[in-house]
Amino acid sequence: NAGVTQTPKFRILKIGQSMTLQCAQDMNHNYMYWYRQDPGMGLKLIYYSVGAGITDKGEVPNGYNVSRSTTEDFPLRLELAAPSQTSVYFCASNPAGEVYEQYFGPGTRLTVT
Amino acid sequence: GQQLNQSPQSMFIQEGEDVSMNCTSSSIFNTWLWYKQDPGEGPVLLIALYKAGELTSNGRLTAQFGITRKDSFLNISASIPSDVGIYFCAGQLGGGTSYGKLTFGQGTILTVHP
Numbered sequence: 134n135a136g137v138t139q140t141p142k143f144r145i146l147k148i149g150q151s152m153t154l155q156c157a158q159d160m161n162h163n164y165m166y167w168y169r170q171d172p173g174m175g176l177k178l179i180y181y182s183v184g185a186g187i188t189d190k191g192e193v194p195n196g197y198n199v200s201r202s203t204t205e206d207f208p209l210r211l212e213l214a215a216p217s218q219t220s221v222y223f224c225a226s227n228p229a230g231e232v233y234e235q236y237f238g239p240g241t242r243l244t245v246t
Numbered sequence: 247g248q249q250l251n252q253s254p255q256s257m258f259i260q261e262g263e264d265v266s267m268n269c270t271s272s273s274i275f276n277t278w279l280w281y282k283q284d285p286g287e288g289p290v291l292l293i294a295l296y297k298a299g300e301l302t303s304n305g306r307l308t309a310q311f312g313i314t315r316k317d318s319f320l321n322i323s324a325s326i327p328s329d330v331g332i333y334f335c336a337g338q339l340g341g342g343t344s345y346g347k348l349t350f351g352q353g354t355i356l357t358v359h360p
Contacts, residue, residue, distance in 0.1 A: 137288075164346045175250070175334060175350035176289070183345050191347070223288050227346040233277045233338050235348060237288030 134159050137238035139224050145244045146214040154209040154241050156224030164227040165207040166191070166235065167199065169220040176223060182207055183229070214245045249273075252335050252351030259325055260359050267333060267354045268319040275337035278311050278318040279348065283332045292333075293320070325358050332356070 140155045158165065163184050168176040178191030182201040196218055198210040211218060221242050225235040252269045259265060269278070277296055281289035293304050295311035295318060302309055308321045318335055332355050336348040 166347070173352070175252075175352045176348075177350075178347060181345060181347060189345075225288075229346060233346050233348075234279065234291055234294050235336075235346065236291070237281075239288050240286075 136160065137224055137226055137236055139222075139238035139241050141241060142239070143242045145246065146211075148214060148216065148245060150214050151210070151212050152214065152243075154211075154222055154224075154243070156207045156209065156238060157205050158207075158224075158226040158236075158238075159205065160226060160228065160236070161204060162226035162236075163204065163229040165201065166225045166227070167197070167207070167209045168223045168225065169193065169218075170223060170240075171220050179209065179222075211243075216245050219243060219245045250335060250337055250349055250351040252354055254354060255352065256355040256357070258357045258359065261325060261327060263325055265322040265325055265329070265356060266319060267335075268317060269335035269337070269351045270317045271337055271349075272316070273337070273339075274315040275339060275349075276315070277338040278309070279336040279338065280307075280309050280318070280320045281334045281336060283334065283353075285331070289334055322356075325356075327358050327360055330356055330358050 137158045166181045167179040177193045180199040182188045223240045224238040227235045280292045283289045293309040300311040306323045332353045335351040
């Protein structure tokens with residue numbers, strides 16, 4: 134199993150541009166999450182999904198959108214990039230049920246200038 | 247929302263020393279998790295704790311779930327250079343409506359001098 138994969142690894146965007154951060158997992162996990170990590174801070178939850186077709190907002194959802202058309206994929210969309218969205222983005226998955234252990238991807242480092 | 251206070255923020259130690267870090271919360275959690283993050287990588291799960299008072303080891307790492315369910319600590323014994331990284335605690339409310347969501351501490355940056 135590849136686990137949780139994320140693409141791209143790095144990206145530089147200009148203010149106002151759009152992009153989609155890709156996340157995929159091959160563990161058949163129902164729950165998936167998007168976090169952002171700012172320097173010196175812990176991870177903040179952006180959006181999460183408990184299954185295909187079901188998504189909900191986390192702690193910091195403004196400026197982002199998500200979709201979940203399959204169990205495997207959970208892309209994160211930035212529509213109008215702003216400098217405040219400069220961060221490292223992590224995707225994670227969780228098999229759900231009684232197991233609460235989240236498994237993380239390697240991250241996407243995004244800079245908006 | 248819930249907040250986790252993790253301390254210390256950073257530690258500089260000599261190889262071979264023991265390390266201790268902890269997390270406290272104003273909220274009760276049903277699960278505590280400890281992660282390690284290497285530079286440029288995603289967090290990797292070290293230890294998961296599911297029961298108040300539980301003490302769990304993973305090699306040189308030992309973690310405990312506080313009796314009050316509002317705190318947890320992580321100890322690393324006989325540190326080695328590859329222990330360098332950022333250690334995060336994470337708490338989870340549990341239950342059907344939590345959907346596995348985690349609240350993270352701010353992290354402890356560990357530096358080990360050979």
